[in-house]
Amino acid sequence: DQQVKQNSPSLxxxxxxxxxxxxxxxxxxxxxxxxxxxxxxxxxxxxISISSIKDKNEDGRFTVFLNKSxxxxxxxxxxxxxxxxxVYFCAATPRGSxxxxxxxxxxxxxxxxxx
Amino acid sequence: NAGVTQTPKFQVLKTGQSMTLQxxxxxNHNSMYWYRQDPGMxxxxxxxxxSEGTTDKGEVPNGYNVSRLNKREFSLRLESxxxxxxxxxxxxxxxxxxGYGYTFGSGTRLTVV
Numbered sequence: 001d002q003q004v005k006q007n008s009p010s011l012x013x014x015x016x017x018x019x020x021x022x023x024x025x026x027x028x029x030x031x032x033x034x035x036x037x038x039x040x041x042x043x044x045x046x047x048i049s050i051s052s053i054k055d056k057n058e059d060g061r062f063t064v065f066l067n068k069s070x071x072x073x074x075x076x077x078x079x080x081x082x083x084x085x086x087v088y089f090c091a092a093t094p095r096g097s098x099x100x101x102x103x104x105x106x107x108x109x110x111x112x113x114x115x
Numbered sequence: 116n117a118g119v120t121q122t123p124k125f126q127v128l129k130t131g132q133s134m135t136l137q138x139x140x141x142x143n144h145n146s147m148y149w150y151r152q153d154p155g156m157x158x159x160x161x162x163x164x165x166s167e168g169t170t171d172k173g174e175v176p177n178g179y180n181v182s183r184l185n186k187r188e189f190s191l192r193l194e195s196x197x198x199x200x201x202x203x204x205x206x207x208x209x210x211x212x213x214g215y216g217y218t219f220g221s222g223t224r225l226t227v228v
Binding site: 003004006009037040042043044046089091102103104105106107108 | 163215
């Protein structure tokens, strides 16, 4: 059973516009939610995170929103740039995982930003 | 600035062969992880080591074994490779619970024929 779901396999946007990537989760017992970005032939790299007690976290062009009642989070990229074209993974840390640092990942969404 | 180093980068195995994927980190992280990435499945945790001397199963441990050789190194062994183990394998390390401290290696693309 997939606890963290990214239902859109791909997204295409025009350079300069907003990209919105979505993620849903089924388990209320997560402490942190994170977004990772992955380029081909490279490992994922950390992008931004949000604590389960917050609603929003912003870092430059990237903002993550958390809607706990809907069990939904989204990543907004404004403005989108061609270099943002990559696979984006949503992930969550299970509550009670202590110091293990385990992450549960979604399936990933491929973002293409067209010049 | 090596971070997490995985070897090899590519490997082709025949069904039934064995091999060990190597992973080393130079950031003095306590925790290390092995994930596999498959199309439509995202990244799934195979095994992890919260600290030197400990290892635990993740979501998909069957067919794999691990060794935390020391604080730097965490290897993944396939004793008898199967086509279902064709995947891209990522090693990662972190300081622990924060999760966002994950640093990933560049991956090993394994094909079992």
